[in-house]
Amino acid sequence: xxxxVPAGSIRWDEINIMMxxxxxxxxxxxxxxxxxxxxxxxxMSGDEEDEDDLHGVLCADALAEKVLxxxxxxxxxxxxEADSSGGSDEEExxxxxxxxxxxxxxxxxxxxxxxxxxxxxxxxMQHDQEEEEEESEQSEQMQF
Numbered sequence: 001x002x003x004x005v006p007a008g009s010i011r012w013d014e015i016n017i018m019m020x021x022x023x024x025x026x027x028x029x030x031x032x033x034x035x036x037x038x039x040x041x042x043x044m045s046g047d048e049e050d051e052d053d054l055h056g057v058l059c060a061d062a063l064a065e066k067v068l069x070x071x072x073x074x075x076x077x078x079x080x081e082a083d084s085s086g087g088s089d090e091e092e093x094x095x096x097x098x099x100x101x102x103x104x105x106x107x108x109x110x111x112x113x114x115x116x117x118x119x120x121x122x123x124x125m126q127h128d129q130e131e132e133e134e135e136s137e138q139s140e141q142m143q144f
Contacts, residue, residue, distance in 0.1 A: 058066075093101065
């Protein structure tokens with residue numbers, strides 16, 4: 001028997017709410033992915049493979065041998081003093097090339113003077129700020 005509900009109270013139809021909010025075919029955003037399992041073939045005890053290579057891990061001796069082999073087979077470049085001094089000799093350049101190189105170095109020095117540029121910018125900002133303060137003081141005095 002249904003219990004009597006006092007007047008002015010709410011009675012919830014829980015079965016109807018359950019059917020409305022949780023329908024049978026609703027998946028709630030969970031997606032099921034049907035994929036086959038990743039194939040994995042365990043190593044058979046009868047396989048004849050390198051004794052050094054156990055389950056894909058090299059032992060230290062085999063690794064050291066491979067490093068020495070790679071070092072011996074790697075191409076080598078001979079370095080000269082001209083390479084380490086920073087490029088071609090000034091004597092080999094023509095007069096025009098020397099002049100161009102000198103101008104380029106001067107231009108580069110002028111271009112990369114960031115410290116001086118920052119100092120100038122700070123001075124300009126300070127000057128602008130002082131002017132704004134003076135203007136605001138003058139405007140306040142004029143209002144009185």
